[in-house]
Amino acid sequence: MRALPTLLLAALALLGWGLAAWRADSPPLPGPWAVAVAAWLLAREGPLLADVVASLGRVLDRGVVTSVVVMNQAYKAANPGADERFMAALGDAYGLYRDKRSQADAWFVEAAGVAFDPAVLALAASVEPNLEAGARISTTLSEADLVGMDKAAAFMLEAGLLKRPADVRAMVAQPGGSAQQPVKEDAGGE
Numbered sequence: 001m002r003a004l005p006t007l008l009l010a011a012l013a014l015l016g017w018g019l020a021a022w023r024a025d026s027p028p029l030p031g032p033w034a035v036a037v038a039a040w041l042l043a044r045e046g047p048l049l050a051d052v053v054a055s056l057g058r059v060l061d062r063g064v065v066t067s068v069v070v071m072n073q074a075y076k077a078a079n080p081g082a083d084e085r086f087m088a089a090l091g092d093a094y095g096l097y098r099d100k101r102s103q104a105d106a107w108f109v110e111a112a113g114v115a116f117d118p119a120v121l122a123l124a125a126s127v128e129p130n131l132e133a134g135a136r137i138s139t140t141l142s143e144a145d146l147v148g149m150d151k152a153a154a155f156m157l158e159a160g161l162l163k164r165p166a167d168v169r170a171m172v173a174q175p176g177g178s179a180q181q182p183v184k185e186d187a188g189g190e
Contacts, residue, residue: 066145068172083173087139094130094137101125141172 018031030038069090071083097104105121130137141149146169153166 066141066148068141068149091137091139094128094139097125098131098133098135098137101131146172 076083125131129135149168153168156162157165
């Protein structure tokens with residue numbers, strides 16, 4: 001019974017809105033029926049939910065994607081040159097993917113065994129500078145990459161995801177060098 005006054009008020013508001021739209025020669029707003037039909041069409045065709053979700057979101061930060069390859073120091077010691085050979089192969093793989101993207105995407109979809117829109121792979125590839133036409137393929141980290149990783153480590157520490165500060169630059173080995181301070185194995189999962 002408590003809902004009855006609210007429903008009655010809502011019905012009166014809709015009736016008033018509809019009458020105002022009907023009586024006006026060119027109403028500033030469409031009537032409730034036109035809005036309901038438009039909402040139904042948008043919902044049926046799919047973009048309404050995506051638009052609603054997008055309007056509720058907000059950008060917290062924008063950055064670049066930075067990928068790293070992790071190789072255990074013991075493995076490197078047992079397999080001299082494995083890191084350089086791996087990085088050379090990674091560069092070759094970037095070149096193959098850049099030159100034969102549609103074929104590589106088809107291989108990926110087949111191996112993944114999951115049906116999805118190919119636009120997902122195109123979107124993922126769009127943020128990779130090595131895949132831009134004519135780009136020089138780089139498998140090293142730039143100064144901007146290291147700064148971004150430092151910021152990410154600081155955020156993770158502040159959020160309690162790390163137990164102690166991470167010195168990213170000391171952990172990263174660039175070609176021809178090695179990490180100044182290898183990451184210590186920790187049974188606690190760090």
